[in-house]
Amino acid sequence: MAKQVTAFVKLQCPGGQATPAPPVGPALGAHGVNIGMFVKQFNDKTGGPDTKGMMLPVVITVYSDRSFEFKIKSPPAAVLLKLAAKIPHAKKAGGDVIPADSKKGGKYKGFTVTQDQVNDIAKKKQADLNARDLEHAARIIAGTARSMGLTIVA
Structure with a gap:
């Protein structure tokens, strides 16, 4: 049974x-x-x-x-993007690690990721994403990066 x-x-x-x-x-x-x-x-x-x-x-x-x-499952896309952009961990009690103007309202302005890094993250996450192919998965990851305030460079 x-x-x-x-x-x-x-x-x-x-x-x-x-x-x-x-x-x-x-x-x-x-x-x-x-x-x-x-x-x-x-x-x-x-x-x-x-x-x-x-x-x-x-x-x-x-x-x-x-x-x-x-x-x-695979790690959240935001965590993988932070690792790719080399965004340091913010200290909870004490001085700021991230420059004061770079993190405003949950955004990480001033940090960049390359399109190759976005594609690599999309490959890792493709099984957990609702994407029809790798290109669509990369567009989803790129959208997450933009919503975090990251700039995608070629």
Whole structure:
């Protein structure tokens, strides 16, 4: 007999660094899932140098017998664009890392990405985007870059 799906849980966890603390613990604990097992499996799959520490969306399918399986999606386009544009992380309490005039209203003016970088990001994200081909995926990523205030250069 096939397992019956009881829930889909969508989370964003840092690659290789997930812990049973919120948001993972409460979200999975409410469905009776073994949190420690999920954390161990997730960290094992995402502990590589290219994903470690990067926020990764994950969709967890919970079954009626409290077993689960999960699918790791590609990182958000905005995160990949920030890495490509070499935008430094802003400090939460203290001095500004980003120049005062470059970040205004959530925009990153003054930073640029190349069309090749946009195409590379589109290749990574194509499976998770609603795009018919690579060119369309690149246009979606370029739109995200423009909405962030990034300039796309040839």
